[in-house]
Amino acid sequence: MAAEVSRRDFLSRLGVTVGAAATAASVPLVGAPALIERAHAQPKGNIPDTPYKVGHMTFFTGAAAVLGEPSYKGHILAAEEINAQGGLLGKRKIETIKADEAAGTDANVKEMRRMKLSEKIDLFTGVISSGNTPALGPEAESLKLLTIFVDGCTDFLFDKAVLNPHYIFRITNMQSADGVTAAVATAMTWPKVRRIAHIHPDYSYGRNAFAHFNIVMKKMVPGAQVVSEGWPKLGTTDFTSHITKAIAAKPDLLVASVWGGDYVAMYKQALRYDMFKKMKFTSMIAFGVAPHAIGKDHPEGVIAGVHSNYYFNYPPQDRWPLNSAFVKKYLDRWKEYPNFQSEGAYTTLMLLKQTVEKANKLTGGWPDDEAIISQLEGASISGPAGYLHIRPDNHQGYKDAMTGFSVNSPDYPFQILDPNRIITIPIRNITAPPGWPAPSGEDTRTYTWIDKTWPTVKL
Amino acid sequence: MKGPRLRLGARVGRRLVLVVFCLLWAAPSGAGHELPFYPSYYPQEIRLEALPPAAAAPLLRSAKLHAYVGGDPFAGGRVPADIKPLESLGGYLVVSFNSASPVAASRESRCEAARRIARSLGAAPGLYVPHPYPVTPYHMDYLEHFDLAQFARQAYAAAPSGSSATLRVQAKGPLAERLVKAQAKSARDWDATVEDIDAEGLLATHGLSLDGWLGPPWLKDGWFHAYLLEAPGPARQAVEALYRRLVTGAFDSPIARIELERQLVSRLTAGCERVVLGYSVRREYFNAEFSQGVENIAWDSQTGFNSAIFLRTVKLKDFPWNGWLRLGMTSRPAAAWNPIAGFSDPAGRLLWAAVGDPALIPAPYGSGWVANRVTLVAVSRPPTSEVEVPEDALVPEPGTGLLRDAGKGKSARARLTYRLVASAFHDSTRMTPADAAYAYSFAYRWSGRAGDPVVEAATAPLRQALVGFRLVKVDAEVRTYSDNTFTYVVPVIDVYVTGGALEAESLAALAPPWSALPWPVMVLMEEAVKRGVAAFSPGEARRRGVPWLDLARDPKTKAALAALVDTLAAQAYIPPALKRLVTADEAQTRWAALKTFYTRRGHFLVTNGPYALDKWSDREVVVTAFRDFTNPNGVGTYDRFAIPRRAFVSRLTARGDRLEIAPEIERAERFLREYRIVREPLGKPVSDEDRADVPVCRYVIVGADGGVADAGLSREREGARLVVNLRGRLKPGAYTALVALALRDNWVNPEVAVAQFRVDAAP
Numbered sequence A: 001m002a003a004e005v006s007r008r009d010f011l012s013r014l015g016v017t018v019g020a021a022a023t024a025a026s027v028p029l030v031g032a033p034a035l036i037e038r039a040h041a042q043p044k045g046n047i048p049d050t051p052y053k054v055g056h057m058t059f060f061t062g063a064a065a066v067l068g069e070p071s072y073k074g075h076i077l078a079a080e081e082i083n084a085q086g087g088l089l090g091k092r093k094i095e096t097i098k099a100d101e102a103a104g105t106d107a108n109v110k111e112m113r114r115m116k117l118s119e120k121i122d123l124f125t126g127v128i129s130s131g132n133t134p135a136l137g138p139e140a141e142s143l144k145l146l147t148i149f150v151d152g153c154t155d156f157l158f159d160k161a162v163l164n165p166h167y168i169f170r171i172t173n174m175q176s177a178d179g180v181t182a183a184v185a186t187a188m189t190w191p192k193v194r195r196i197a198h199i200h201p202d203y204s205y206g207r208n209a210f211a212h213f214n215i216v217m218k219k220m221v222p223g224a225q226v227v228s229e230g231w232p233k234l235g236t237t238d239f240t241s242h243i244t245k246a247i248a249a250k251p252d253l254l255v256a257s258v259w260g261g262d263y264v265a266m267y268k269q270a271l272r273y274d275m276f277k278k279m280k281f282t283s284m285i286a287f288g289v290a291p292h293a294i295g296k297d298h299p300e301g302v303i304a305g306v307h308s309n310y311y312f313n314y315p316p317q318d319r320w321p322l323n324s325a326f327v328k329k330y331l332d333r334w335k336e337y338p339n340f341q342s343e344g345a346y347t348t349l350m351l352l353k354q355t356v357e358k359a360n361k362l363t364g365g366w367p368d369d370e371a372i373i374s375q376l377e378g379a380s381i382s383g384p385a386g387y388l389h390i391r392p393d394n395h396q397g398y399k400d401a402m403t404g405f406s407v408n409s410p411d412y413p414f415q416i417l418d419p420n421r422i423i424t425i426p427i428r429n430i431t432a433p434p435g436w437p438a439p440s441g442e443d444t445r446t447y448t449w450i451d452k453t454w455p456t457v458k459l
Numbered sequence B: 001m002k003g004p005r006l007r008l009g010a011r012v013g014r015r016l017v018l019v020v021f022c023l024l025w026a027a028p029s030g031a032g033h034e035l036p037f038y039p040s041y042y043p044q045e046i047r048l049e050a051l052p053p054a055a056a057a058p059l060l061r062s063a064k065l066h067a068y069v070g071g072d073p074f075a076g077g078r079v080p081a082d083i084k085p086l087e088s089l090g091g092y093l094v095v096s097f098n099s100a101s102p103v104a105a106s107r108e109s110r111c112e113a114a115r116r117i118a119r120s121l122g123a124a125p126g127l128y129v130p131h132p133y134p135v136t137p138y139h140m141d142y143l144e145h146f147d148l149a150q151f152a153r154q155a156y157a158a159a160p161s162g163s164s165a166t167l168r169v170q171a172k173g174p175l176a177e178r179l180v181k182a183q184a185k186s187a188r189d190w191d192a193t194v195e196d197i198d199a200e201g202l203l204a205t206h207g208l209s210l211d212g213w214l215g216p217p218w219l220k221d222g223w224f225h226a227y228l229l230e231a232p233g234p235a236r237q238a239v240e241a242l243y244r245r246l247v248t249g250a251f252d253s254p255i256a257r258i259e260l261e262r263q264l265v266s267r268l269t270a271g272c273e274r275v276v277l278g279y280s281v282r283r284e285y286f287n288a289e290f291s292q293g294v295e296n297i298a299w300d301s302q303t304g305f306n307s308a309i310f311l312r313t314v315k316l317k318d319f320p321w322n323g324w325l326r327l328g329m330t331s332r333p334a335a336a337w338n339p340i341a342g343f344s345d346p347a348g349r350l351l352w353a354a355v356g357d358p359a360l361i362p363a364p365y366g367s368g369w370v371a372n373r374v375t376l377v378a379v380s381r382p383p384t385s386e387v388e389v390p391e392d393a394l395v396p397e398p399g400t401g402l403l404r405d406a407g408k409g410k411s412a413r414a415r416l417t418y419r420l421v422a423s424a425f426h427d428s429t430r431m432t433p434a435d436a437a438y439a440y441s442f443a444y445r446w447s448g449r450a451g452d453p454v455v456e457a458a459t460a461p462l463r464q465a466l467v468g469f470r471l472v473k474v475d476a477e478v479r480t481y482s483d484n485t486f487t488y489v490v491p492v493i494d495v496y497v498t499g500g501a502l503e504a505e506s507l508a509a510l511a512p513p514w515s516a517l518p519w520p521v522m523v524l525m526e527e528a529v530k531r532g533v534a535a536f537s538p539g540e541a542r543r544r545g546v547p548w549l550d551l552a553r554d555p556k557t558k559a560a561l562a563a564l565v566d567t568l569a570a571q572a573y574i575p576p577a578l579k580r581l582v583t584a585d586e587a588q589t590r591w592a593a594l595k596t597f598y599t600r601r602g603h604f605l606v607t608n609g610p611y612a613l614d615k616w617s618d619r620e621v622v623v624t625a626f627r628d629f630t631n632p633n634g635v636g637t638y639d640r641f642a643i644p645r646r647a648f649v650s651r652l653t654a655r656g657d658r659l660e661i662a663p664e665i666e667r668a669e670r671f672l673r674e675y676r677i678v679r680e681p682l683g684k685p686v687s688d689e690d691r692a693d694v695p696v697c698r699y700v701i702v703g704a705d706g707g708v709a710d711a712g713l714s715r716e717r718e719g720a721r722l723v724v725n726l727r728g729r730l731k732p733g734a735y736t737a738l739v740a741l742a743l744r745d746n747w748v749n750p751e752v753a754v755a756q757f758r759v760d761a762a763p
Helices: A007-014 A020-024 A065-084 A103-117 A134-145 A156-161 A176-189 A204-220 A242-247 A260-274 A323-336 A340-364 A368-377 A443-455 B004-025 B053-061 B107-120 B142-157 B173-178 B199-204 B220-230 B234-248 B254-270 B346-355 B431-446 B453-465 B504-510 B520-528 B538-544 B555-571 B584-601
Strands: A054-060 A094-100 A124-127 A147-149 A167-168 A193-199 A225-230 A253-256 A278-284 A380-383 A386-392 A401-403 A424-427 B045-050 B067-069 B083-097 B128-130 B169-174 B192-198 B274-287 B324-329 B360-362 B369-371 B374-380 B394-396 B404-406 B414-420 B465-479 B484-497 B611-616 B620-625 B646-654 B658-673 B674-681 B697-701 B708-714 B721-725 B733-744 B753-759
Touching: A007 A204, A054 A065, A054 A340, A065 A094, A065 A124, A065 A323, A094 A103, A103 A124, A103 B465, A124 A340, A134 A156, A134 A167, A134 A278, A147 A340, A147 A368, A167 B414, A176 A204, A176 A253, A176 A401, A176 A424, A193 A204, A193 A242, A204 A253, A204 A443, A204 B004, A204 B053, A225 A242, A242 A260, A278 B192, A323 A340, A323 B611, A340 A368, A340 A386, A368 B374, A380 B346, A443 B369, A443 B646, B045 B346, B053 B067, B053 B274, B053 B324, B067 B274, B083 B107, B083 B173, B083 B199, B083 B220, B107 B192, B107 B274, B142 B220, B142 B697, B169 B173, B173 B192, B173 B504, B192 B199, B192 B414, B199 B220, B199 B346, B220 B234, B220 B254, B220 B274, B234 B254, B234 B453, B254 B708, B324 B346, B346 B611, B346 B620, B360 B721, B369 B504, B374 B504, B394 B431, B404 B753, B414 B504, B431 B453, B431 B465, B431 B520, B453 B465, B453 B538, B520 B555, B520 B584, B538 B620, B555 B584, B584 B611, B646 B733, B658 B697, B658 B733, B697 B721, B708 B721, B721 B733
Parallel strands: A054 A094, A054 A124, A124 A147, A147 A167, A193 A225, A193 A253, A253 A278, B045 B324, B067 B324, B169 B192
Antiparallel strands: A380 A386, A401 A424, B045 B620, B083 B192, B083 B274, B128 B274, B360 B369, B374 B414, B394 B404, B394 B465, B414 B484, B465 B484, B611 B620, B646 B658, B658 B674, B658 B721, B697 B708, B697 B733, B733 B753
């Protein structure tokens, strides 16, 4: 499959689109399904009025609370909307029991077990960290606990830890999409870059981003070479040595997957060296925190990733009512803009609601977990971020990957993604298809699939 | 086996370090994500600059300064909208009398004069609160004294109005000078002195940086401040017995303790020898601008921004974590930088709050203590007997500090089991139980005739309480964050103490096993003092004609210290107290690390704290975050104290032997990088978070005779009401209930509700 194609053909095959108008064409202009406004069909059979207990685990403390709190807020927003209509099937109100994911993986596994055995939760959801889902996934299977992870997006979960999931599902895009999306966006935007410098955190997230970026660049920009690598150690606050090393290599492009406060420290240090004037810049997760966390001094016009998932101004709010409604409700309720975790957690409960209603139509009464699972497998839902599909073979949610370009807008006190330059990629075109064999080493399915099947661009 | 237990601990510690290394090395690379845990606290760098208030104001406005510690740069002026104040107890305004003046002749004339002076004072709105009682709303025990404080207020209000014009009053301190309208003309010919007493300064001599021990358990209590405010003299002598009972736990119950505290303050104030007229409020400012300001702030009710909690919570708005924090402070660092009897000025205390990491830190909005580096996990205190002290427990010998076996037949009032987090020091060596043991040893060696009076005074409660200690085991705590596995080394140490009926929280703070310093730094300081290079405290330095020991700034001292390190390193020196606990190899490694550290960093201030001393000049200090992954405390650990909120009693109803309280609570509505506080009735909690927002009720029941009949804390809830059930606890009679509420341990400035009620005899 190592055929050669032109880059234009390649991008066309990938279905990459840029800008609000282009992408909006792929979504209905009017009459988009509304999740909550839809009138309730009368449920079949007797529905108990006992609360439906949901355990929501996310970061409430520590650095990752910047992701965890939006997740909880998205979850609560959905629960309040559903409960305002009487609850699931109009009867079962959602009751949330929360847990702080910062306790560490072992404690989190115990907490999941406690929630199931002592609190008798019906559904487990949330989870931000990819270190946690590979431990929580097998535990949920063993507990026979219906689980919809919001994030914890490591490919490893379904590639290695739980090869044949039954009880567990996941909403947000897989981690490998970060590197792939960043690379596709780079290849499309700056096809002439050849000399590439990298700065990534020296643990597996950084290595994953580096590997997936490079395998795509190998296919799409075959002449590109890595001219500098910086691997800041855990806890690094002074990035100057990495910045000066990158500058000294005279790259066309710097790629970074440094995140959160580390990223902010890094870009502010880079500003002192005029780094962004000297090279182009692509990041996997520059905007992968809360929207208001990024200051207006952030460089404009760089590719600022959002974990390949969602940004609040896309899909365009006038063209995709679900997003405009979601952003408004979220803003009204929480006085801030949602991030990708908010959207993921919100969509999780809406997917549950939709699934329970479908299962009720089939079975009557309150559907048991098996009935719900059967309806979750292969489910599609229109969420704020667009269409989401749950693949039946691996229980992974798939939605179009996205990234974009940073820009300052007088409408916001923080920097945003330019709504006219959003890049989207159909997720099916950048992830391994059903049946693709699980790799044996540290590679992901996506990595080996790209490596073995993608053509190479003709220079 | 006796002493070898500790040696075993040291070996276990070394093995665990290896395990940590292996785990980190072998971490799988397939399950990665963003790292959610960052040790040390939000800012990556903190710059402390001495600036006069007038110079700080424009810098705060332009966000070149994020906060100003210890002073009010806008005093009397307009404060920009983005600059916000936070308040804490500033100090006291007290009046004392010239013994040569006829006014001082009798209790009656002194009290009368104090009342006249109080009524003649000018006003300083927002800065000074007339309050003729030493326990203030900034003390957690204010509730226990509320009725007495009210009586004092009423007595002052009821006093016949008159002028103090016939009194010759002198004023000392800026607030006193502002409030005293007509000062005595002669410095020798005066009746009374009105003076400012700074709250921080009042406590300064009772603090100690060694052992991570910041002061006695009652450091923030109002009764203790009342005791300190009274100058040594007849009034102090009159309460000495009560004071001894309070600090040794010689009482039967918490109610008896409260009664003792009330008696102590009543007796101290009865003679009007030194009279508290009111208290001052410290107002400190920070920049809250959307991008350039700071947020997530906790502060101490009595020391304000100059506190460990402030530096462990403050966050730059433009950074999820990291960033460069700039703080102004009112004065240049003058006190020597040594963690024994140095860091004793405001600048020094602020610096030590960043670089030192104590065992416990003061509860920011109460009187208790918050576990920082040690956690009390068990208390064994049989109601009627003593606990046996194991033969192999170690007991520091007074004078030498040698750690002797306890031997047979020793007993203690209680056994406290602590878990310690033994993280790395700034010189990359790892803490072991020997470091904590050496801190105890030091306290005993440097108290007494050959020691230093400051060490002796500050360690007195510790030495009085400690019977012995014993290393139980060294645990490993494993936490996985993403694909990173961190193994924390956790020594478990039993500490045997006296302490009578002191509550567990107070017992825990008496003698926690901890050291903020590696033992070689303590040894180095001791050797320097022994050899006449310097002295720990300024008093001793003056007495002996040597410099006050400074580990960073005095080139001559540092040269002498460097030469000493060479000597001690060459010998792989192990102090006598640690002969059984430290091997020669270990000692060699430790000394070599200290030597290397000095070569690299140019100072000897090595700690295991969250920030490391980086640069300094005579008016500026820079510390950098020590993001050490062997320390489980980090960004967010103390966020629960940021943005303190209050709870209020909207209605208190006494129904026989039951109190019913309708509470209102404050909620923080966060949005983007801002928040606002809204007040609302307590509703039905809809989540765990809301459940944590149910206030806690403290109550004191005072009998008709003025004695405390009952006191306690209630979390009982019925719907939207809180309930205190007193059934069977009170004899028939008339009572006054004093009730206050707190959310998340915020006991500052409570609104105290009062209800009169009767308990009738059972039919």
